[in-house]
Amino acid sequence: DIVMTQTPLSSPVTLGQPASISCRSSQSLVHSDGNTYLSWLQQRPGQPPRLLFYKISNRFSGVPDRFSGSGAGTDFTLKISRVEAEDVGVYYCMQTTHFPGTFGQGTKLEIK
Amino acid sequence: EVQLVESGGVVVQPGGSLRLSCAASGFTFDDYAMHWVRQAPGKGLEWVSLIRRDVTTTYYADSVKGRFTISRDNSKNSLYLQMNSLRSEDTALYYCGKGRDGSDWGQGTLVTVSS
Numbered sequence: 544d545i546v547m548t549q550t551p552l553s554s555p556v557t558l559g560q561p562a563s564i565s566c567r568s569s570q571s572l573v574h575s576d577g578n579t580y581l582s583w584l585q586q587r588p589g590q591p592p593r594l595l596f597y598k599i600s601n602r603f604s605g606v607p608d609r610f611s612g613s614g615a616g617t618d619f620t621l622k623i624s625r626v627e628a629e630d631v632g633v634y635y636c637m638q639t640t641h642f643p644g645t646f647g648q649g650t651k652l653e654i655k
Numbered sequence: 656e657v658q659l660v661e662s663g664g665v666v667v668q669p670g671g672s673l674r675l676s677c678a679a680s681g682f683t684f685d686d687y688a689m690h691w692v693r694q695a696p697g698k699g700l701e702w703v704s705l706i707r708r709d710v711t712t713t714y715y716a717d718s719v720k721g722r723f724t725i726s727r728d729n730s731k732n733s734l735y736l737q738m739n740s741l742r743s744e745d746t747a748l749y750y751c752g753k754g755r756d757g758s759d760w761g762q763g764t765l766v767t768v769s770s
Contacts, residue, residue, distance in 0.1 A: 544717065582756050584700075591763055592692075592700060597756035635700050639755050642714035644690070644702040 545569050547636055549647035555655045562623040564650045566636035571616050573640070580640040583612055583621045587632040596621070628654060657681040657759040659751050664764030671741050675764055677734040677751030685729040687754045691736050693747035701747070704736065741768045
């Protein structure tokens with residue numbers, strides 16, 4: 544199974560400052576169809592997951608442009624240019640290139 | 656508007672069985688693969704299973720393979736998860752999700768395995 548490793552696991556950030564989360568996979572996530580099925584999801588406290596990005600960098604509907612997704616192969620990054628209070632929660636990367644699908648451990652974003 | 660509504664979560668004894676359902680609306684259900692993922696209390700998300708549009712192609716996490724069966728009824732816009740031989744470690748909030756990328760998720764249904 545593909546292992547997804549996120550760093551850091553906890554990220555205290557000052558409001559208005561940037562934040563960055565890394566996600567590494569144990570194997571390349573490039574599918575034979577040419578796509579890379581790497582999604583980023585946000586889970587606010589007490590809420591279900593919410594998709595932020597699919598196929599690495601495609602921003603989902605309603606996601607603010609202060610969020611960005613990048614990467615290729617086995618290394619992926621989620622960045623927030625200026626953290627706002629509503630960004631508090633846990634962020635997960637998920638791969639569905641290879642099955643079984645797998646999630647990273649989650650990164651908890653909190654305000655300093 | 657996409658809606659996914661899970662149901663069927665209850666308290667069940669170890670070794671018991673349960674079937675979860677997910678009612679989908681607001682999109683063309685048979686155009687999309689569908690997931691089940693779960694979240695144990697205070698823990699992270701765990702991917703459980705996926706079924707493709709074709710109904711016959713399914714995938715499972717090692718932790719549930721041979722015990723859980725995912726299925727769908729495209730005529731009823733519904734997704735199911737048959738859970739057998741339940742263990743305490745299956746206790747979790749179970750979410751259904753739309754599409755391979757996980758574009759939309761329901762609110763979840765709680766399964767508690769306890770004697």
